[in-house]
Amino acid sequence: MAEALNLADDRRPAQRQAALELLATLERETPFPGAARIGITGAPGVGKSTLLDALVRSLRPRGDSLAIVAVDPSSQRSGGALLGDRARVRAGANDPGVFIRSMAARDRLGGLAEATRAGVTILSAAFDRVFVETVGVGQSEVEVATLVDTLVFVASPGAGDLLQFMKAGILEEPDIFVVNKADLGALAERTASDLAGGLGLGESAGDGWTPPLLLASARDASGIEELADAITAHFAHLTDSGAIAARRRRGRAAWLIQALESRYGSFGLEQLGGPTSVEARLDEDGSGYATLAALGSEIEEALGKPR
């Protein structure tokens, strides 16, 4: 795993080519639906890492192997050591059934979203569940939503940014809502009712799943079993209803179109026949990575850029 993840991070041309082939093979050949992919998002300091640690302790005894991709936007790498690493996932340190990959945002030459996606693709080939921790600062919710099967939004009491999330319409993405730090009492209940009010919870999104709103305390390990159950139930809902295939396809297509547009602009995307043609190419190929590389070369040729 570590070697594959390092290869995916390697920027040298030969290694990039090898990584592309590996990722495309994994994407096409990993048994479907394979690992459950779960995103844990929320503002800085709401307790995402602490919750993940508690989740590992709760889920691991159920028998599933677990991997975590944790993105720490604040950490700085110095001589190989992570300074100021705030990862709080300590559970499973000596357990081969738990794998944690910590990523420092500042190292990411190829982009954090891309590194995260590669990490999830690789880890999904070997673990039963893959978690991704990302700091929610607006657009990243929408980005991570294209990568995971289940998106968990974590809030904490008194977090003023809740309103900001609501305004940005980002709260439409999550499948599960958690108010962490429930040990803070009335303040947490207040946040939960604010959130419920803002969400209009109880209204199903039309896909037969009503996002639950849970209270938990990662510190006291309360509400963790309920969260683990909700995560399990959401994946079962997706697989039982068959919605998982469409969700993954949609996520992959959204990512591919966005990646092409950010690299080559809407003009470049048009050269390829627009989103519908891109999706058709993706369906034909089966790999988002391979399609991105192939379409990228085509655009560059069409635009006459040196390769």
Ligand SMILES: Nc1nc2c(ncn2[C@@H]2O[C@H](COP(=O)(O)OP(=O)(O)OP(=O)(O)O)[C@@H](O)[C@H]2O)c(=O)[nH]1
């Ligand atoms: N009271 C209380 N504090 C908590 C709880 N969970 C986490 N904390 C504290 O909240 C702080 C932030 O926790 P983290 O788990 O690092 O939060 P995070 O969301 O991962 O933070 P970033 O990765 O920096 O965005 C730490 O000081 C934790 O000890 C909880 O349930 N109750």
Ligand SMILES: [Mg+2]
């Ligand atoms: Mg964290």
